[in-house]
Amino acid sequence: EAEVAQSPRYKITEKSQAVAFWCDPISGHATLYWYRQILGQGPELLVQFQDESVVDDSQLPKDRFSAERLKGVDSTLKIQPAELGDSAMYLCASSRPGQGANTIYFGEGSWLTVV
Amino acid sequence: DQQVKQNSPSLSVQEGRISILNCDYTNSMFDYFLWYKKYPAEGPTFLISISSIKDKNEDGRFTVFLNKSAKHLSLHIVPSQPGDSAVYFCAASARDSNYQLIWGAGTKLIIKP
Numbered sequence: 001e002a003e004v005a006q007s008p009r010y011k012i013t014e015k016s017q018a019v020a021f022w023c024d025p026i027s028g029h030a031t032l033y034w035y036r037q038i039l040g041q042g043p044e045l046l047v048q049f050q051d052e053s054v055v056d057d058s059q060l061p062k063d064r065f066s067a068e069r070l071k072g073v074d075s076t077l078k079i080q081p082a083e084l085g086d087s088a089m090y091l092c093a094s095s096r097p098g099q100g101a102n103t104i105y106f107g108e109g110s111w112l113t114v115v
Numbered sequence: 116d117q118q119v120k121q122n123s124p125s126l127s128v129q130e131g132r133i134s135i136l137n138c139d140y141t142n143s144m145f146d147y148f149l150w151y152k153k154y155p156a157e158g159p160t161f162l163i164s165i166s167s168i169k170d171k172n173e174d175g176r177f178t179v180f181l182n183k184s185a186k187h188l189s190l191h192i193v194p195s196q197p198g199d200s201a202v203y204f205c206a207a208s209a210r211d212s213n214y215q216l217i218w219g220a221g222t223k224l225i226i227k228p
Contacts, residue, residue: 042218
């Protein structure tokens, strides 16, 4: 069964360092999402791509976060510099456009701990 | 302003009994509702959904009920099994918002043996 691949699964980094997460969506899925989930809360959308274009990055803290999907396939989310409050699970998801929300498939997530 | 609310942070149910998870929403434009299940250290997994044109959708042990007038939906799991222990998220979307998912905070379901 096709899956959304994410790496690394776990990352510990020091405050003010840079960190990057990678995501490979399900083949053929044109829409890619990066979410952040803090314990006890629902996932929060950071950025949504349609192919290589950003559709929504209104909740992305652009002073320290950046995301790219240069060839419209895999994607990287970067945080620089990391802050203590960035400790969370970062989830990548993908879907085919036009089929409604129930086709969003999540990866296993990347746990970030900032110390 | 939370548009999707899951007011019970946790719920404990005896194995074999019915689990009922509740979700309330405020935005009348929502027309699609979903439940996701999440195990610790894993991403959410899609469970079941319902369109606003229906009031019930059933899939095996899982049934979702939608009460549009009350802006309330619920997920029923019967019978509950130990593997159902997880966090359950309710999410809602609207066609005019490009189906962007708005999430509740989740309810942790614990199935007791």
